[in-house]
Amino acid sequence: MAPTSVVDxxxxxxxxxxxxxxxxxxxxxxxxxPGQLLPDELLSVHGLGLALTAEQTRVLGREExxxxxxxxxRFEAVLEAGFAxxxxxxxxxxxxxxxxxxxxxxxxTRHQRLFQRxxxxxxxxxxxxxxxxxxxxxxDRHGMAWxxxxxxxxxxxxxxxxxxxxxxxxxxxxxPDTDPFLAEVSRYHRQEEARHLSxxxxxxxxVWAEASAAERAAVHRVVPLAITQMFDFLVHxxxxxxxxxxxxxxxxxxxxxxxxxxxxxxxxxxxxxxxLDAGVVAPGRVPRSWQALCGVDRAGRPTA
Numbered sequence: 364m365a366p367t368s369v370v371d372x373x374x375x376x377x378x379x380x381x382x383x384x385x386x387x388x389x390x391x392x393x394x395x396x397p398g399q400l401l402p403d404e405l406l407s408v409h410g411l412g413l414a415l416t417a418e419q420t421r422v423l424g425r426e427e428x429x430x431x432x433x434x435x436x437r438f439e440a441v442l443e444a445g446f447a448x449x450x451x452x453x454x455x456x457x458x459x460x461x462x463x464x465x466x467x468x469x470x471x472t473r474h475q476r477l478f479q480r481x482x483x484x485x486x487x488x489x490x491x492x493x494x495x496x497x498x499x500x501x502x503d504r505h506g507m508a509w510x511x512x513x514x515x516x517x518x519x520x521x522x523x524x525x526x527x528x529x530x531x532x533x534x535x536x537x538x539p540d541t542d543p544f545l546a547e548v549s550r551y552h553r554q555e556e557a558r559h560l561s562x563x564x565x566x567x568x569x570v571w572a573e574a575s576a577a578e579r580a581a582v583h584r585v586v587p588l589a590i591t592q593m594f595d596f597l598v599h600x601x602x603x604x605x606x607x608x609x610x611x612x613x614x615x616x617x618x619x620x621x622x623x624x625x626x627x628x629x630x631x632x633x634x635x636x637x638x639l640d641a642g643v644v645a646p647g648r649v650p651r652s653w654q655a656l657c658g659v660d661r662a663g664r665p666t667a
Contacts, residue, residue, distance in 0.1 A: 372565045373459050376558055380466035387477035391551050393544040394484045400424045402540035407598045408613070410622040419606040426602040428545065429487035431531065432478040434597050438524050439471040445511040463562055470555050481548060489601040492610065506589070515574040515643075516581050521563045522637055523590045525556045527597075527630035567641040582643060587652035590634070594627050628658035632665070639663055 385391070399417075401424040403409060408423070415423070446464045453461055493499050510516055532549035535541045541549075574582070595618050600610030617623055635657045638644040644653065649663050660666055 369565050369569055370459055373463050373562065376562055376565075377459060377462050377466065380463065380470070380558060385473070385551065385555070387473055387480075387551065391477060391548060393547065395425075395428075395481060395542050395544050398542070399540075400428050400485075400542040400545050401535060402538050405534055405538065405541075407617045407620075407623065408603075410620045411613075411616060413608075415606065423602065423606050425485050426487050426489045426605050427598050429482050429485045430489065430491075430598050430602050431528075432482050433487075433491075434593075435528060436475045436478050436482075438593070439475055441507055441510065442517070442521055442524065443468050443471055444507075445514075445517040448511055449514065460566070467559055467562065470559070474552055474555065477548060477551075481545070489599070489605050491599040491601050493596065493599055513578050513581070514570040515567075515578045516586060518563050518567050518570055519582050519586050519634070519638065519643070520589065520593075522560065522567075522634045523586075523593065523631065525560050525563070526633045527590075527594060527627075529553055529556055529560075530626070530630040531597075564637050564641070567637060567643065571641060571643050582638075583650045584652050587650070587656040590631060591627070591656055594630070624658070627656070628665070631657045632659065635659065635663060 399421040403420060406420070406424055407427060408415075446468055450456075450461055450464055455461075510520060532553050536546045536549035536553070538546075571579075595614075598614075598617070600614040602610075603613040604610040635644065635649070635653055638653075639646060639649075644650065644663075647662050649659060649661050654660060654666075657663075658666055
């Protein structure tokens with residue numbers, strides 16, 4: 364049997380996407396309750412040994428969910444911008460790859476509307492100190508522009524931006540103490556993102572074959588640092604200040620937690636596996652930056 368071509372795989376994704384249009388304003392209705400949205404063991408501070416009151420834990424969980432959704436809205440906007448650039452530059456507007464990009468952009472905007480609705484229900488009070496920071500905001504703008512313009516980098520970040528939330532939402536949706544509506548939102552989003560991951564994996568060998576030397580160097584050395592930053596910024600320091608904790612100090616302590624590091628490893632190893640499968644990273648020659656990100660050795664095997 365002949366191997367399935369990239370176009371065949373994408374045509375199948377187009378067919379499935381056309382048949383499974385889910386409008387969250389109609390099909391995912393409801394609201395989160397007033398209590399603790401996430402169980403204690405899924406909070407970012409789990410492992411710090413903090414003596415928090417029930418009210419502090421309730422507020423912290425709600426603020427963490429709001430922060431994660433805020434990041435999701437913004438990250439998906441970056442993906443949409445990158446896909447829109449591809450559409451504008453594509454020589455053939457009948458290309459089935461573009462058809463899928465149209466599907467994905469539409470699905471991502473629906474996700475953003477749902478995330479926005481949940482955030483409005485939570486009514487978060489945390490102030491993100493990284494927003495409008497004179498240096499970070501400038502670096503973010505330049506990095507975002509470069510990411511959008513370079514397809515190999517964009518597709519690797521797509522994988523990371525989908526795999527990490529997928530793990531977080533899997534853990535939340537499967538835990539009996541997660542807020543029921545939040546669990547429903549998590550299940551809905553995971554089902555949709557499974558197709559997006561399939562598309563990114565299908566496209567990766569193709570865009571890598573066309574990658575420049577600068578793009579290859581960025582994927583091997585810089586992108587793992589960007590993914591680490593993306594993971595660490597899911598819950599920003601202002602979240603901890605809402606319950607009276609020192610923001611930056613707690614945020615730095617959370618980054619070093621063995622539980623948090625293990626979560627990052629688990630969320631990013633599927634990304635590395637996709638790079639190995641696509642020939643982006645050579646077996647036995649995993650770059651050190653990817654080793655540090657995913658907690659693996661040069662062969663891609665998990666380290667102790």
